[in-house]
Amino acid sequence: MAPYIRIAGVTKKFGDFVAVNDVTLDIQRGEIFCLLGGSGCGKTTLLRMLAGFEMPTAGRIEIDGADMAGVPPYERPVNMMFQSYALFPHMTVEQNVAFGLRQEGLARPEIAQRVKAMLDIVKLGDYARRKPHQLSGGQRQRVALARALVKKPKLLLLDEPLGALDKKLREQTQFELVNIQEQLGVTFVIVTHDQEEAMTLATRIGVMNQGRIVQVGTPREIYEYPGTRFVADFIGNVNLFEGRLLQDEPGHVLIEAPELEAPIFVGHGISSAPGATVWAAIRPEKIHLTREPPPGANNRASGVIKDIAYMGEVSIYLVRLDSGRIVRVSQPNSFRHADDQLVWDQRVWISWHESSAVVLTS
Amino acid sequence: MRRLFSRLPLGRNLVLAVPWLWLMLFFLVPFLIVLKISFATTQLAQPPYTPLLEWTEGVFPRLVLHTANYLGLLADSLYAAALFSSLKVAAVSTLLCLLLGYPMAYGMARMDRAWRNALLLLVVLPFWTSFLLRVYAWMGLLRNNGLINNLLQWLHLIDEPLVMLQTNFAMYLGIVYSYLPFMILPLYANLEKHDATLLEAAADLGCRPFRAFLSITLPLSMRGIVAGCMLVFIPAVGEFVIPRLLGGTDSLMIGRVLWDEFFSNRNWPLASAVAVCLLLILVLPILLFQRLQDDTEKHS
Amino acid sequence: MSRRVSPGIRLVMWTGFLFLYVPILSMIVFSFNESKLVTVWGGFSTKWYGELLRDRQMLAGAWLSLQIAFVTACGATVLGTLAAFALVRHGRFRGRTLFSGMVSAPLVMPEVITGLSLLLLFVALAPLPFMPATRGFATIVIAHMTLTLAYVTVIVQSRLATFDISLEEAAMDLGARPLTVFRTITLPLIAPALASGWLLAFTLSLDDLVIASFTAGPSTNTLPMMIFSKVRLGVTPEINALATIMVSVVAVFVVVAGVLLARQERMRLRDSQAAARG
Numbered sequence: 008m009a010p011y012i013r014i015a016g017v018t019k020k021f022g023d024f025v026a027v028n029d030v031t032l033d034i035q036r037g038e039i040f041c042l043l044g045g046s047g048c049g050k051t052t053l054l055r056m057l058a059g060f061e062m063p064t065a066g067r068i069e070i071d072g073a074d075m076a077g078v079p080p081y082e083r084p085v086n087m088m089f090q091s092y093a094l095f096p097h098m099t100v101e102q103n104v105a106f107g108l109r110q111e112g113l114a115r116p117e118i119a120q121r122v123k124a125m126l127d128i129v130k131l132g133d134y135a136r137r138k139p140h141q142l143s144g145g146q147r148q149r150v151a152l153a154r155a156l157v158k159k160p161k162l163l164l165l166d167e168p169l170g171a172l173d174k175k176l177r178e179q180t181q182f183e184l185v186n187i188q189e190q191l192g193v194t195f196v197i198v199t200h201d202q203e204e205a206m207t208l209a210t211r212i213g214v215m216n217q218g219r220i221v222q223v224g225t226p227r228e229i230y231e232y233p234g235t236r237f238v239a240d241f242i243g244n245v246n247l248f249e250g251r252l253l254q255d256e257p258g259h260v261l262i263e264a265p266e267l268e269a270p271i272f273v274g275h276g277i278s279s280a281p282g283a284t285v286w287a288a289i290r291p292e293k294i295h296l297t298r299e300p301p302p303g304a305n306n307r308a309s310g311v312i313k314d315i316a317y318m319g320e321v322s323i324y325l326v327r328l329d330s331g332r333i334v335r336v337s338q339p340n341s342f343r344h345a346d347d348q349l350v351w352d353q354r355v356w357i358s359w360h361e362s363s364a365v366v367l368t369s
Numbered sequence: 370m371r372r373l374f375s376r377l378p379l380g381r382n383l384v385l386a387v388p389w390l391w392l393m394l395f396f397l398v399p400f401l402i403v404l405k406i407s408f409a410t411t412q413l414a415q416p417p418y419t420p421l422l423e424w425t426e427g428v429f430p431r432l433v434l435h436t437a438n439y440l441g442l443l444a445d446s447l448y449a450a451a452l453f454s455s456l457k458v459a460a461v462s463t464l465l466c467l468l469l470g471y472p473m474a475y476g477m478a479r480m481d482r483a484w485r486n487a488l489l490l491l492v493v494l495p496f497w498t499s500f501l502l503r504v505y506a507w508m509g510l511l512r513n514n515g516l517i518n519n520l521l522q523w524l525h526l527i528d529e530p531l532v533m534l535q536t537n538f539a540m541y542l543g544i545v546y547s548y549l550p551f552m553i554l555p556l557y558a559n560l561e562k563h564d565a566t567l568l569e570a571a572a573d574l575g576c577r578p579f580r581a582f583l584s585i586t587l588p589l590s591m592r593g594i595v596a597g598c599m600l601v602f603i604p605a606v607g608e609f610v611i612p613r614l615l616g617g618t619d620s621l622m623i624g625r626v627l628w629d630e631f632f633s634n635r636n637w638p639l640a641s642a643v644a645v646c647l648l649l650i651l652v653l654p655i656l657l658f659q660r661l662q663d664d665t666e667k668h669s
Numbered sequence: 670m671s672r673r674v675s676p677g678i679r680l681v682m683w684t685g686f687l688f689l690y691v692p693i694l695s696m697i698v699f700s701f702n703e704s705k706l707v708t709v710w711g712g713f714s715t716k717w718y719g720e721l722l723r724d725r726q727m728l729a730g731a732w733l734s735l736q737i738a739f740v741t742a743c744g745a746t747v748l749g750t751l752a753a754f755a756l757v758r759h760g761r762f763r764g765r766t767l768f769s770g771m772v773s774a775p776l777v778m779p780e781v782i783t784g785l786s787l788l789l790l791f792v793a794l795a796p797l798p799f800m801p802a803t804r805g806f807a808t809i810v811i812a813h814m815t816l817t818l819a820y821v822t823v824i825v826q827s828r829l830a831t832f833d834i835s836l837e838e839a840a841m842d843l844g845a846r847p848l849t850v851f852r853t854i855t856l857p858l859i860a861p862a863l864a865s866g867w868l869l870a871f872t873l874s875l876d877d878l879v880i881a882s883f884t885a886g887p888s889t890n891t892l893p894m895m896i897f898s899k900v901r902l903g904v905t906p907e908i909n910a911l912a913t914i915m916v917s918v919v920a921v922f923v924v925v926a927g928v929l930l931a932r933q934e935r936m937r938l939r940d941s942q943a944a945a946r947g
Contacts, residue, residue, distance in 0.1 A: 399790040402790055476679060498693070549685070604779050607781050607782060624779060644782050651779070662773045
């Protein structure tokens with residue numbers, strides 16, 4: 008199947024500064040694709056190039072088979088929801104939503120009917136006559152969404168769509184957004200710096216760093232199989248151990264990490280030369296914490312609990328290994344009354360399964 | 370919009386070109402003409418000055434620069450005195466405006482919101498009413514049988530009316546009065562933005578109110594002070610109407626000298642030379658003012 | 670959130686306001702004075718207003734000044750707005766420093782210099798075919814536009830500096846072409862700034878004596894020029910009446926505008942508080 012959106016070798020420079028560096032990316036019809044990265048990583052510039060506010064310095068952007076070079080924003084089959092929402096303050100909700108349809112020169116009754124239908128979808132039918140400043144943050148966000156969607160765009164661009172909402176509202180809106188997307192079948196490209204937002208919304212995530220796409224994959228792939236130390240560290244928490252490759256067989260890998268007393272055993276091969284420097288990434292929730300030494304010779308270390316943070320559903324333990332290295336471990340609080348609670352300065356063992364560590368070569 | 374204009378190169382260039390050409394033609398070129406004419410001499414003709422380029426014999430025009438006007442300005446101590454006294458009057462008036470305007474702006478900025486807006490309106494209101502008429506109002510107040518003299522005599526504070534109109538006192542009063550809003554507005558705009566918690570933090574750290582004012586409010590309002598002073602000082606140096614209506618016949622202000630040379634003596638070249646000198650003196654403060662304008666624009 | 674204002678500062682502040690308003694108030698009071706002696710109260714009368722209205726010369730001058738001010742304000746608003754857009758939206762362009770200098774210098778330039786230089790320009794340009802042959806209406810308007818466009822630029826510039834560009838981008842994104850964006854989004858939102866720029870240009874032009882005196886021809890007499898020649902000879906009650914009329918018109922206008930703005934702001938504040946709650 009031909010990709011719906013093709014971004015091929017796109018670079019954008021502002022003077023000497025390279026904002027987007029040779030990005031190549033395909034996005035399929037009906038996807039919710041998240042561009043995730045820190046501030047200044049080029050994700051917003053990439054979005055603005057899709058919208059037509061910036062022109063690529065090099066490379067090519069195609070939407071539904073059509074080359075977008077030289078096509079101004081007002082002629083693209085693309086609409087955008089701005090981070091600030093950019094609602095026109097001198098127009099009512101209704102007029103804001105109707106603005107795009109009026110530019111198409113549609114007949115009044117059709118405009119009125121489509122505006123009403125769209126306001127019903129975002130549950131703002133009762134607020135049609137209000138001005139933006141008379142709305143709450145969540146309502147404004149929905150007006151911005153309605154205004155962009157009413158034009159039935161092939162592609163909707165969302166710049167930090169939930170960034171201005173408080174935490175409770177954000178969770179609720181996330182699900183609404185996905186529902187509306189499924190209802191209308193529009194392709195979404197979302198820019199966000201919030202990994203949680205990206206995880207819940209996206210069908211696929213593109214992680215960006217310093218103008219480049221460093222990894223593309225489903226939320227699960229990105230979390231469980233990060234390709235680089237940057238991705239592993241950027242998405243969620245991780246313990247990284249630097250080490251030397253001792254064995255690399257098709258069935259397993261053995262790594263000697265100076266900070267751990269036992270070698271790391273990983274249950275798959277990575278086809279790299281023995282002796283190379285590699286990193287093992289282990290998520291805190293995949294580490295077991297015990298008072299007794301775990302069985303087996305690998306994937307273990309002992310240390311002392313230096314800090315405990317009770318978070319409700321989980322507790323975070325910071326364990327100082329005998330090598331001095333601090334390891335982050337999280338354990339679910341499965342029982343309300345635990346008789347044998349772990350306490351500060353207690354001696355413990357950490358261990359993990361052979362499938363839990365990910366070996367990174369860069 | 371930069372991007373919007375980039376799609377409309379014609380529109381984008383027109384936006385810049387129209388005001389640019391207008392200002393070149395009606396602001397910059399005129400100064401060059403003033404400069405040119407300041408090197409000419411008067412003649413009884415229309416226009417009343419000699420051309421700089423003379424076609425004497427031969428094909429090539431001869432450039433004739435008469436420096437007589439400038440030499441005249443130097444030779445006659447009247448002009449130097451007028452220039453000096455204009456600078457003095459403007460400087461003193463600026464200081465007086467600052468001394469009166471700062472507490473006013475400070476007080477306004479610390480009132481609550483409703484009061485603040487009302488008082489701001491009161492400062493702006495004279496700004497919108499005729500300057501000439503407001504100067505004229507002082508003539509009525511300061512005359513020998515004017516309101517102030519009548520009041521003082523009624524209170525038996527004086528027996529003879531004080532001569533106030535057409536004195537330096539009246540001139541200073543008029544300048545301070547007319548330019549006070551120009552001092553208050555930039556000061557108020559600055560002081561109003563100050564974060565009140567800064568002073569609370571200072572107090573919390575053991576700083577007394579007056580010291581807090583000196584070490585926090587005053588330095589932070591420096592930009593407003595300079596802007597206000599420039600807005601008063603620069604135009605006040607060349608002021609003509611106030612010295613003419615309120616000042617004495619002997620009040621030497623350069624604006625008045627220029628006016629008289631031009632209208633009464635019809636000596637256009639000399640008037641131009643006076644303008645060039647005045648401009649040279651004001652170039653530095655004007656540049657300072659513009660730096661400030663540019664900065665505020667970037668900061669906002 | 671009234672903060673503490675010391676009594677000393679309060680005193681200076683109110684004295685300052687008294688200082689600003691006593692002359693204006695005295696003019697208004699004495700405009701209703703029966704006596705020809707401007708400073709002795711001779712009973713209430715409106716006869717000076719009648720005299721003013723019968724003064725054909727004065728009325729002609731006022732009419733001329735109003736026309737000049739109107740044309741000036743319209744022209745200066747267009748030019749000043751263009752200049753403001755150039756300064757805010759063009760980023761760095763060649764000659765920007767000179768341009769912004771030329772825009773803001775008239776704000777402080779002594780009027781005698783501006784007036785003299787413009788007159789000399791008009792004299793130099795007079796032989797050219799497209800220039801007005803005699804000085805008068807056109808030359809005063811040109812001079813006033815040059816002076817007042819600086820004020821319009823400053824006002825519009827500060828509005829544009831806080832203008833959220835994404836509003837224009839959103840309109841474009843929704844299919845509006847650049848001119849439509851300007852007409853439906855930009856213009857309505859900067860309209861208040863344009864209005865106050867226009868009004869300021871109008872008042873400044875109406876009030877100007879020095880520049881008009883330089884650039885007017887021998888037969889052109891604007892209102893300030895007539896007031897000046899009358900006032901030079903001494904105080905006349907007729908001028909008091911004129912001043913009162915002008916001050917009242919402006920005061921009513923400014924106060925009404927101020928009250929409307931304050932009410933609008935209050936409503937906006939209340940609305941957004943209500944929206945935040947519900």
